[in-house]
Amino acid sequence: MTIETTTTGVLVLILIMTLVTLATRFGGVLIMSFVRISPRIESFINTMASSVLIAIIVPMAFGGDAGALAALSVTAVTMLVLQKPLPAIAAGVFAAAAVRYLF
Template identity: 40%
Template sequence: MTDSLTLAACAAIAVIAYLTRVGGFWLMAWVPLTPRVEGFLNALAGSVLVALVVPGAVRGDTALQAAVVAAVACMALTRRAVPSLLLGIATAAAWRALA
C-alpha cells in the first residue's frame, strides 16, 4: 500500500512540475520582453539560488557554512557563477571527508 502511494505521489509531483514549466513557457509567450522583464528574468535564477542556500547556511553545519564562504569569496574575486558553485561544492565535500 505504501509503495503504491509513494509512487502515485511521485508521479503527481512530476506531472505538476512539468505542467508548471510548460505553463511558464506558454505564459511568457504572451508577455512582451521589455528591458524591465528581461532584468527580472536575469535576476530570478540568482534569487532562487539564494533562497535555497541561505536557510541551509544559517541553520546548516560547518561544512555548508565553509562552502558558502568559499563560494562568496570566489564570486567576489572572479565574478563567475560556475567556478564559485564548483568551489562551494568541493569545499563542502572536502570538509565532510576530512571531518
C-alpha cells in the same frame, strides 16, 4: 490526511509530483511566450538566479554544519570574483563535499 507508504502509494505520489513539475515548467514557458522580453524583464530574470542562490544558502549559514559554512563562504567569494552564478554554485557544492569528506 494520510499518505500510503505502500509501493502503489509511493508510485502515485511520484507520478503526481512529476505531473506538477512538468505543469509548472511547461506553464512557465507557455506564459513567457506571450510576454515581450524588455530590458527590464531581462534584468529581472538575470537577477532571479542570484536571489534563488542566496535564498538557499543563507538559511544554512545559521543552522548548518561546517560543510554548509564552507559552501556559503566559497560561493560568496566565487560570485564576487567571477560574477557568474553557475561557477559559484559548483564551487560551493565542491567545497561542502570536500569539507564533509575530510572532516
